[in-house]
Amino acid sequence: MPKKYLEKNVLDAAIERLEIIFNEFENIYICVSGGKDSSVMVQLANMVAKRMNKQFDVLYIDFEAQYKKTIEHIYYLKTLSQIRDFYHIALPMALRNAVSVLQPKWICWEEESKHLWVRDMPEDSINMSNCPFEWFRKGEEFEEFILQFADWYQKKYKTKVACGVGIRTDESINRFRTIAFQDNKITYQNYKWTTKVKIHEEPIDVYNFYPIYDWRVEDIWGAVSKLDLEFNYIYELMYKNGLSIYEQRLCQPYGDDQKNGLDQFKALEYDTWSKVLNRVNRCKFWKYLL
Numbered sequence: 001m002p003k004k005y006l007e008k009n010v011l012d013a014a015i016e017r018l019e020i021i022f023n024e025f026e027n028i029y030i031c032v033s034g035g036k037d038s039s040v041m042v043q044l045a046n047m048v049a050k051r052m053n054k055q056f057d058v059l060y061i062d063f064e065a066q067y068k069k070t071i072e073h074i075y076y077l078k079t080l081s082q083i084r085d086f087y088h089i090a091l092p093m094a095l096r097n098a099v100s101v102l103q104p105k106w107i108c109w110e111e112e113s114k115h116l117w118v119r120d121m122p123e124d125s126i127n128m129s130n131c132p133f134e135w136f137r138k139g140e141e142f143e144e145f146i147l148q149f150a151d152w153y154q155k156k157y158k159t160k161v162a163c164g165v166g167i168r169t170d171e172s173i174n175r176f177r178t179i180a181f182q183d184n185k186i187t188y189q190n191y192k193w194t195t196k197v198k199i200h201e202e203p204i205d206v207y208n209f210y211p212i213y214d215w216r217v218e219d220i221w222g223a224v225s226k227l228d229l230e231f232n233y234i235y236e237l238m239y240k241n242g243l244s245i246y247e248q249r250l251c252q253p254y255g256d257d258q259k260n261g262l263d264q265f266k267a268l269e270y271d272t273w274s275k276v277l278n279r280v281n282r283c284k285f286w287k288y289l290l
Contacts (some may be wrong), residue, residue: 010215011223017193017211018048021164024188027157029057030164032077034070034232035250036220038166041212042077043229045164049082057085059149061142062125063095063252064108065118065276067269069234070250076230090125094139097254097280106254106280107139118275147199150206161206163197168215217245237268254280
């Protein structure tokens with residue numbers, strides 16, 4: 001039976017969960033965003049993998065309109081010693097644009113909008129010129145791509161697969177339900193911090209695992225300090241700009257909640273801000289409401 005963690009601190013519990021995964025799975029990939037949670041998770045995984053002489057892969061989906069500091073941190077993560085393959089995805093995916101009713105979706109890395117790109121295409125990325133995914137179609141939703149990638153990865157290695165996801169349940173009730181009370185949830189060997197992936201309600205041989213699900217934001221920064229981990233310096237700039245550690249968020253900038261933080265680009269990376277304003281319809285108008 002899986003152990004309970006009532007008498008164990010969350011750092012030790014996360015390390016034990018990672019040890020279980022590396023012992024049980026030969027093929028593992030970890031999703032990173034450049035944010036604090038996934039950054040700590042992947043660096044912990046690297047520490048455990050190095051001690052156990054294991055390797056893992058990383059999936060990073062690049063939404064184009066990102067802070068420069070985020071991309072700098074991603075390129076640091078690429079140097080972690082136990083990474084086998086780093087899938088840096090820069091494909092034209094459809095994303096929410098809440099700043100305009102005329103353009104409710106925008107497509108990152110869309111070739112027709114190249115003159116408006118916030119950044120140049122990363123040279124080491126998977127993009128439309130070298131895409132190995134025969135199933136990918138321009139304008140796919142992020143959520144759809146994640147499932148298709150999981151299926152593709154499992155078929156590539158033809159074995160059970162573990163996918164690391166760096167979510168913390170204290171951030172939302174939906175995240176808590178994903179782990180604790182999801183209907184018809186299938187777990188790996190009854191570990192509640194795992195969930196078998198389904199595509200159209202059909203399970204595939206991929207298990208999401210959530211090694212830091214019971215952490216709080218204080219635990220994230222405590223681990224950074226205690227273990228001397230690298231972190232995305234944009235958080236330091238956000239803190240200096242008046243955002244508490246509970247308010248700091250990283251995501252594509254035009255979402256329903258994220259649009260309210262567009263002015264952070266203005267304060268933290270002014271040259272990026274000017275490009276973000278021009279990237280989607282009506283964003284220039286939106287700045288006057290901030």
